[in-house]
Amino acid sequence: MIYLDHSATTPLDERVLEAMLPWLRDNFGNASSIYQSGRAARLAIEDARAEVAQLIGAHPAEVIFTSGGTESNNAVIHSCAMESGLVDHIAYSAIEHHAVIHPAQAMQRLGIDVSEIRVGTDGRVVLEDLATYNRARQLVCVMHINNETGTVQPLADIRASIPDALLHTDAVQSFGKVPVHLSNLGVDFATISGHKINGPKGVGALFIRKGIDFKAHQQGGGQERNRRAGTEPVALIVGLQHAARYAVQEMVQNVRSMQQLIDRLEAGLRAHVPLIHVNTPVEGRAPHILNVSFEDAADLDGEAILQMLDMRGVAVSNGSACVSGSLQASHVLLALGRDKAEAKAAIRCSVGKGTTEQEIDQAIAIITDVIRRLRVTTHN
Numbered sequence: 001m002i003y004l005d006h007s008a009t010t011p012l013d014e015r016v017l018e019a020m021l022p023w024l025r026d027n028f029g030n031a032s033s034i035y036q037s038g039r040a041a042r043l044a045i046e047d048a049r050a051e052v053a054q055l056i057g058a059h060p061a062e063v064i065f066t067s068g069g070t071e072s073n074n075a076v077i078h079s080c081a082m083e084s085g086l087v088d089h090i091a092y093s094a095i096e097h098h099a100v101i102h103p104a105q106a107m108q109r110l111g112i113d114v115s116e117i118r119v120g121t122d123g124r125v126v127l128e129d130l131a132t133y134n135r136a137r138q139l140v141c142v143m144h145i146n147n148e149t150g151t152v153q154p155l156a157d158i159r160a161s162i163p164d165a166l167l168h169t170d171a172v173q174s175f176g177k178v179p180v181h182l183s184n185l186g187v188d189f190a191t192i193s194g195h196k197i198n199g200p201k202g203v204g205a206l207f208i209r210k211g212i213d214f215k216a217h218q219q220g221g222g223q224e225r226n227r228r229a230g231t232e233p234v235a236l237i238v239g240l241q242h243a244a245r246y247a248v249q250e251m252v253q254n255v256r257s258m259q260q261l262i263d264r265l266e267a268g269l270r271a272h273v274p275l276i277h278v279n280t281p282v283e284g285r286a287p288h289i290l291n292v293s294f295e296d297a298a299d300l301d302g303e304a305i306l307q308m309l310d311m312r313g314v315a316v317s318n319g320s321a322c323v324s325g326s327l328q329a330s331h332v333l334l335a336l337g338r339d340k341a342e343a344k345a346a347i348r349c350s351v352g353k354g355t356t357e358q359e360i361d362q363a364i365a366i367i368t369d370v371i372r373r374l375r376v377t378t379h380n
């Protein structure tokens with residue numbers, strides 16, 4: 001299989017697995033227990049917290065561990081609007097992941113005011129619109145890198161235009177791809193996920209700026225200094241620590257190779273597939289994502305493209321949710337101004353550190369052939 005879906009998930013790094021194994025096999029203590037095995041687990045968690053904090057430019061007290069990106073995003077929105085009562089209005093960019101949009105909409109049903117922030121055709125938020133949300137008791141959610149198009153948001157400009165609001169960024173796709181130094185970026189909350197950086201699934205981190213009175217959205221024991229209840233999964237947290245370490249230590253060479261592969265893929269598809277439209281912006285793009293749609297998309301079946309590519313051994317996705325067996329148009333591409341057909345028939349290719357030039361060349365040939373065949377079929 002030619003795996004070009006690293007934005008969906010990445011393979012576990014062998015070194016990360018090795019680091020996790022002792023905590024799965026032998027060291028099973030509960031980090032809240034006072035005897036030796038519990039203390040060992042506690043030490044491992046605090047060591048992980050210190051290292052992850054250092055890697056994202058934060059203080060250890062500003063980091064809590066969660067079950068992943070979805071929970072971190074939910075935690076911020078629920079806690080700010082409900083448990084901590086910090087905000088009475090939530091604004092999110094139109095291209096956020098559903099793990100932001102859906103909890104915000106849930107808060108709306110409970111009476112919190114919610115707004116959607118417009119994006120331009122390049123996918124970046126319109127800064128003038130954003131400035132209207134600059135006030136206290138306001139939470140603004142703008143993701144760092146979009147998971148479908150690879151658009152990078154100018155977080156420093158965003159922060160500068162809303163100095164009085166609380167700012168959350170979903171950094172799930174950006175950590176390990178661009179420098180993420182949260183103190184410099186000036187955000188109040190940031191979300192990270194383990195399985196997007198060659199770590200394990202089911203673990204993530206949430207950055208909560210010091211001084212914010214953040215109350216747990218999930219109640220129970222007093223773990224994570226009362227900010228997230230539940231027995232800590234030590235092996236997963238150690239896995240996240242190691243994945244984060246390699247993501248940062250090896251970022252320069254990983255990004256260089258991903259960028260070359262994405263450039264090669266884009267050039268190949270532009271050269272061989274007629275009527276192609278690149279949805280990834282020219283400037284301010286992530287190194288690992290390329291999203292393309294087709295100008296004659298109305299004649300192409302989005303589902304058929306993915307199925308035929310799968311049959312030919314190429315794993316890509318299109319960012320569109322598959323609801324009850326049928327493809328829904330991607331809300332991200334619709335927000336960028338694409339029409340419904342284009343937003344359904346797009347392909348998102350995302351490379352990882354293991355992807356090779358040979359795989360890219362094979363993928364170009366297969367995608368070219370599949371689109372040609374589908375066009376022949378629909379025009380006959």
Ligand SMILES: Cc1ncc(COP(=O)(O)O)c(C=O)c1O
Pocket residue numbers: 007008067068069070071097099143145146147170172173193194195202203204
């Ligand atoms: C931008 C973004 N946010 C959040 C998530 C959800 O993360 P997780 O799978 O760790 O819950 C994803 C994963 O698809 C993502 O790409």
